[in-house]
Amino acid sequence: MENKTKQILSQLKLAIIGKDEILKKVYMAILANGHVLLEDVPGVGKTTLAIAFSKALDLDYKRVQFTSDSVPSDITGFCVFDKAQNKFVYQQGAAMTNLLLADEINRTSSKTQSALLETMEERQVTVDGVTHELPKPFIVLATQNPVGSAGTQMLPASQMDRFMIRLKMGYPDFQSQVNILKDRHTDNPLDSVKTVANADDIIKMQNAVRLVHIEDDIYEYVTRLAEFSRSLEDVELGISPRGALNLCGMAKANAFVNGRDYVVPDDVRYVFTDVCAHRLVITQRARLAGKDSALLAKEILNCVPVPTIDTRK
Numbered sequence: 001m002e003n004k005t006k007q008i009l010s011q012l013k014l015a016i017i018g019k020d021e022i023l024k025k026v027y028m029a030i031l032a033n034g035h036v037l038l039e040d041v042p043g044v045g046k047t048t049l050a051i052a053f054s055k056a057l058d059l060d061y062k063r064v065q066f067t068s069d070s071v072p073s074d075i076t077g078f079c080v081f082d083k084a085q086n087k088f089v090y091q092q093g094a095a096m097t098n099l100l101l102a103d104e105i106n107r108t109s110s111k112t113q114s115a116l117l118e119t120m121e122e123r124q125v126t127v128d129g130v131t132h133e134l135p136k137p138f139i140v141l142a143t144q145n146p147v148g149s150a151g152t153q154m155l156p157a158s159q160m161d162r163f164m165i166r167l168k169m170g171y172p173d174f175q176s177q178v179n180i181l182k183d184r185h186t187d188n189p190l191d192s193v194k195t196v197a198n199a200d201d202i203i204k205m206q207n208a209v210r211l212v213h214i215e216d217d218i219y220e221y222v223t224r225l226a227e228f229s230r231s232l233e234d235v236e237l238g239i240s241p242r243g244a245l246n247l248c249g250m251a252k253a254n255a256f257v258n259g260r261d262y263v264v265p266d267d268v269r270y271v272f273t274d275v276c277a278h279r280l281v282i283t284q285r286a287r288l289a290g291k292d293s294a295l296l297a298k299e300i301l302n303c304v305p306v307p308t309i310d311t312r313k
Contacts, residue, residue, distance in 0.1 A: 004205070005257055007196040008056050015052035015189045016045055018176025022167055025274060026053065026141070028253035030202065031209045034164025034246060035120050035140040037105075037278065044169040046143045050101040051190055053141070058198040059098035060135065066108035072115035076125040077132070090127060095119040098135050098199060102142035106155055113159055116140065120162045137202050157237060157281055164246045165271070166278035205256070212252035213262040217307040221265060222247050224304050225272065234286035234296060243279045250275050265306045273297040 005027070012023045026049065029036050038046045047063070054061035064074060077093030094100060095116075105113060119125055123134045142163070144155070160166075172180060183189050222244050230238030239247075251267040258267075273294055280293040 004197060004201060011056040011193050011196055012049075012052050014192045016049050017179050017183065017189075018172045019045070019049075019169060022049070022169060024257065025165060025167060025271070028250060028257055028271070029164045030057075030137065030139055031205050031256060032164060032246070032249035032253040033137065033206050034249060035142070035162060037160070037163040037166040038141065038143045038169060039145075039166055040143075040169045041145065044171060046169060047101065047103065048190065049169075050099065050141045052193050054099045055190065055193045056196055057099075057202060058195040059137070059139075059202075061099045061101070062094045062097040063101040063103060064094045065103045066105050066112065068108060070108045070112045072112050073127075075112065075115040075119065076127055079128050088128070090130065090132065092132075093125065095125055095134060095138075096132070098137055098139065100138070100140050102140055104145060105142045106144040110156070113155065116142075117159060117162060135199075137199060137206065157279075160278050161240055161242055163278065164250060165274040167274060209249075209252050209256045211261070212255050214248060214252065215263070215309055217309055218251070218263050218265065218268065219248070221304070221307050222251075222268060225268075225276075225300055228304050229276070229280060229296075229300050232296065232300070234283055234291060235280055236283055237279075237281035239276050239279050243276055247272065247275045264309055269301060269306070272301055276300075 008027065009020075009023060012027070013020065016023055026036050030053070038049070040046065050063070051061065053059070064070070073093060075093050075095050077091050077096065079088040079090050081087070082089040100119075102116065105116075119134060119138070120140050123136070123138050125132050125134065140163075171177075225247070226239040226241075226244045229235060232238070247268060248263075250271040251263045254267040254270055255261070255263045277293040277297040280296055282291060282293055282296060286296070
């Protein structure tokens with residue numbers, strides 16, 4: 001399994017240069033059976049990242065470009081009457097895939113955004129009263145432009161809570177930018193990404209991640225982090241129980257990627273901001289004071305005592 005992880009990440013790095021941490025964390029979210037929200041300006045490689053993952057993992061891939069006129073049936077599918085069969089037949093929507101790239105999710109209507117909720121949480125769609133199971137694995141990799149960009153709107157807290165992690169790609173550093181320009185001078189780096197795993201491999205690794213051991217002290221540490229977030233005067237909504245579960249899931253995935261079958265406090269701390277910052281709804285007063293959710297997440301980490309775990313047991 002550890003060798004498989006190295007093979008996958010090495011292939012992804014052929015297409016995405018200088019963003020090793022981002023690749024690792026998206027991969028960890030997939031292993032933890034979660035969904036990913038990429039928030040950043042256009043043109044930094046969010047779509048390329050999704051395609052690279054679909055190629056390296058041999059996953060069926062679909063992309064939806066969200067616009068103001070997108071409708072829920074674009075996601076869930078719809079039924080049409082088939083004269084030959086004399087009945088209504090289900091036509092699949094974009095969600096019937098392994099890896100769904102929901103591009104610029106915050107440009108579409110709330111009704112269309114809500115169509116993703118059942119697919120993300122239940123891994124199924126319901127059309128005309130009939131439920132259709134989605135393929136396994138099923139991962140939503142959504143992108144959104146920074147709030148305030150033309151045509152965007154804030155996602156509701158209930159939808160933000162469905163994403164296991166939120167990441168920001170950021171601009172490449174100087175040398176990475178030079179390498180990107182060189183690599184794309186004559187070729188498309190995506191063409192060099194080889195398939196080194198498949199859906200069955202991902203499911204096996206997801207099952208292995210679930211079996212990673214967590215001591216009671218770690219569960220209590222995660223609970224203290226969640227409770228402290230709810231007590232801050234700058235926070236209207238703290239970390240939800242779903243957020244705490246996702247924090248445990250990502251900590252397990254980090255332990256797995258690092259070749260361990262048990263979680264240590266550093267696993268929790270490593271993923272805490274990515275898992276929890278987007279779940280913190282901060283007060284208007286805090287925003288006016290220049291605070292943001294990522295800053296408050298770091299404050300929570302610094303204020304809650306870290307347990308000492310004996311890894312020799």
